[in-house]
Amino acid sequence: MPISPNQGSTGGGTTVTITGVNLAGATAVHFGSKLATITANTPTSVTVTSPSGAGVVGVDVTTVGGTSNPLNFFYIGAPFAASLSVTSGPTGGGNTVTISGTGLATASSVSFGANSATPTVISDSLISVTVPAGTAAGSVAVSLTTAGGVADGLSYTYIDAPTISSVTPSSGPTSGGTSVTITGTGLTTTESVTIGGASAPFAAISSTTLSVTTPPGTAGAADVVVTTDGGSATAVGGFTYVAGPGI
Numbered sequence: 001m002p003i004s005p006n007q008g009s010t011g012g013g014t015t016v017t018i019t020g021v022n023l024a025g026a027t028a029v030h031f032g033s034k035l036a037t038i039t040a041n042t043p044t045s046v047t048v049t050s051p052s053g054a055g056v057v058g059v060d061v062t063t064v065g066g067t068s069n070p071l072n073f074f075y076i077g078a079p080f081a082a083s084l085s086v087t088s089g090p091t092g093g094g095n096t097v098t099i100s101g102t103g104l105a106t107a108s109s110v111s112f113g114a115n116s117a118t119p120t121v122i123s124d125s126l127i128s129v130t131v132p133a134g135t136a137a138g139s140v141a142v143s144l145t146t147a148g149g150v151a152d153g154l155s156y157t158y159i160d161a162p163t164i165s166s167v168t169p170s171s172g173p174t175s176g177g178t179s180v181t182i183t184g185t186g187l188t189t190t191e192s193v194t195i196g197g198a199s200a201p202f203a204a205i206s207s208t209t210l211s212v213t214t215p216p217g218t219a220g221a222a223d224v225v226v227t228t229d230g231g232s233a234t235a236v237g238g239f240t241y242v243a244g245p246g247i
Contacts (some may be wrong), residue, residue, distance in 0.1 A: 008073040009149045012052035019045045024062050031073055032057030073218030076148035079103035085124030088157040090231045093133035100126050106147035112156055134158035162186035167224050171240040176216040183209055189229035195239050196222030219243040
């Protein structure tokens with residue numbers, strides 16, 4: 001006589017189906033000493049709503065013909081979500097974050113606002129999940145569902161990818177050291193700036209302005225790449241290195 005699922009919240013309320021034979025006309029289903037609420041019954045199955053409980057209890061079905069052998073049901077405590085390893089990322093999703101807490105071993109889904117993803121359980125205190133795409137930039141609530149219930153209280157911020165509208169001045173010596181202003185959008189969380197693949201010192205002045213010092217480079221056009229929490233933007237050939245004169 002299988003039981004599915006065989007685990008649920010200590011607070012009760014789990015829909016459980018018990019299958020077997022000669023189950024028609026079930027008069028009672030016990031979870032330990034407590035009665036469950038019968039919601040459906042056929043000759044081969046009984047569906048119930050589990051009562052509250054704790055630990056491991058035996059589940060049996062009573063009909064006019066007698067009482068069945070018991071099956072184990074495991075009560076799972078409510079989960080607690082303590083923290084996110086990363087609290088922001090691109091609106092397009094795709095980055096991996098970990099969630100720490102307790103009671104996470106049976107985690108089945110993690111919701112970021114209206115969208116959800118299936119996590120990977122690392123341990124009872126740690127899960128990882130690939131963030132789903134967001135509907136728009138901004139903060140959303142994060143909640144996770146386990147056999148023991150739902151844990152919430154965390155938030156995650158979706159950030160739009162940056163854009164680059166101009167690089168001024170757009171040229172300078174191969175020796176580097178040119179002070180450049182990059183304008184665009186979504187630049188507040190800039191993590192790095194590269195020019196021609198080389199890292200450039202920068203300061204975020206505002207969400208639309210970066211102050212950058214060019215690194216040494218090779219004569220010719222070089223791509224300018226700005227990377228933020230929301231992703232990357234590239235100005236192809238945005239800065240031109242000019243070789244110095246020689247005689």
